[in-house]
Amino acid sequence: MSDHEPLGMPPSHETTPAGLNDSLRRAIDDSFSAFYKATVRNLVGFLIMQGATLTVASDIAQETLTKAYQRWSTLTYPKGWVYTTASRALVRHAVHACEEPHEDVPEPTSPLARPDVARDWETRQVSSPGFYGEWVSWFSGAPVVR
Numbered sequence: 176m177s178d179h180e181p182l183g184m185p186p187s188h189e190t191t192p193a194g195l196n197d198s199l200r201r202a203i204d205d206s207f208s209a210f211y212k213a214t215v216r217n218l219v220g221f222l223i224m225q226g227a228t229l230t231v232a233s234d235i236a237q238e239t240l241t242k243a244y245q246r247w248s249t250l251t252y253p254k255g256w257v258y259t260t261a262s263r264a265l266v267r268h269a270v271h272a273c274e275e276p277h278e279d280v281p282e283p284t285s286p287l288a289r290p291d292v293a294r295d296w297e298t299r300q301v302s303s304p305g306f307y308g309e310w311v312s313w314f315s316g317a318p319v320v321r
Contacts, residue, residue, distance in 0.1 A: 203247055207243070207244050211240055211244075214254065215236055215240060218258065218261055221258060221261070222262075222265055225262065225265055226265070227265050231265070232265075235268065239261040242260065
């Protein structure tokens with residue numbers, strides 16, 4: 176059976192005769208167990224490729240597969256449902272992830288110890304006669320003539 180074919184499970188196990196409930200429940204559990212084992216690793220990898228960390232991907236995959244088990248008998252295309260649901264859960268997780276600073280953010284400062292020295296150096300480089308020639312040769316691949 177391909178991943179896109181329906182599983183052929185009955186629509187609801189509550190409407191079956193009492194003697195069939197146990198065997199039907201075992202069949203559903205066995206079917207879902209096989210699906211889980213075949214899907215969980217690839218689902219986590221899919222979420223990681225979408226940008227999730229391993230921890231987040233594992234949590235989302237577990238939550239999604241738990242929801243899939245709860246509605247297993249009604250899912251027509253479980254693989255598609257699981258991947259779509261997990262992908263949407265990752266988007267919700269990313270949107271709701273808020274960073275909270277632990278301290279006050281300091282005033283913006285230059286990463287340089289003395290920014291005026293760097294500005295003077297840039298001015299000297301641009302005004303030097305060889306600067307333009309070196310710049311052009313860098314991008315054109317021509318040799319520098321001094």
